[in-house]
Amino acid sequence: MKSVSAALVAMALGGALLPAHAQGALHQYADADLALGAKLIRDHNCTACHVKKVGGDGTAIYRPAGRINTPGALRGMVDYCSTELNLGLFPEEVTAVAAVLQRDHYRFPAQSQAPK
Numbered sequence: 870m871k872s873v874s875a876a877l878v879a880m881a882l883g884g885a886l887l888p889a890h891a892q893g894a895l896h897q898y899a900d901a902d903l904a905l906g907a908k909l910i911r912d913h914n915c916t917a918c919h920v921k922k923v924g925g926d927g928t929a930i931y932r933p934a935g936r937i938n939t940p941g942a943l944r945g946m947v948d949y950c951s952t953e954l955n956l957g958l959f960p961e962e963v964t965a966v967a968a969v970l971q972r973d974h975y976r977f978p979a980q981s982q983a984p985k
Contacts (some may be wrong), residue, residue: 898968913956931970
């Protein structure tokens with residue numbers, strides 16, 4: 870279990886040195902604090918919960934073709950986890966966690982923004 874957590878942290882931190890836009894973390898995650906998101910995932914031991922739910926290394930929980938198929942749905946699921954597990958994450962923390970998941974697992978394509 871410890872090696873799985875270490876591997877996920879390494880993956881999360883591996884891209885932390887690149888600007889968010891260079892990592893494909895566009896959408897509503899453009900200003901997210903990726904280092905904070907990785908820290909929150911590690912501190913709240915999200916991987917252990919995912920392992921309990923889906924087995925293996927827990928990554929089977931990330932199914933882009935499943936019910937989480939938009940950046941908004943991803944952020945909503947992170948918010949749901951925070952509420953259900955009584956983590957008390959602030960909105961910017963929820964966004965930070967979702968941005969790391971977007972970067973490392975979901976990789977939703979950037980959506981063009983309509984001119985304002």
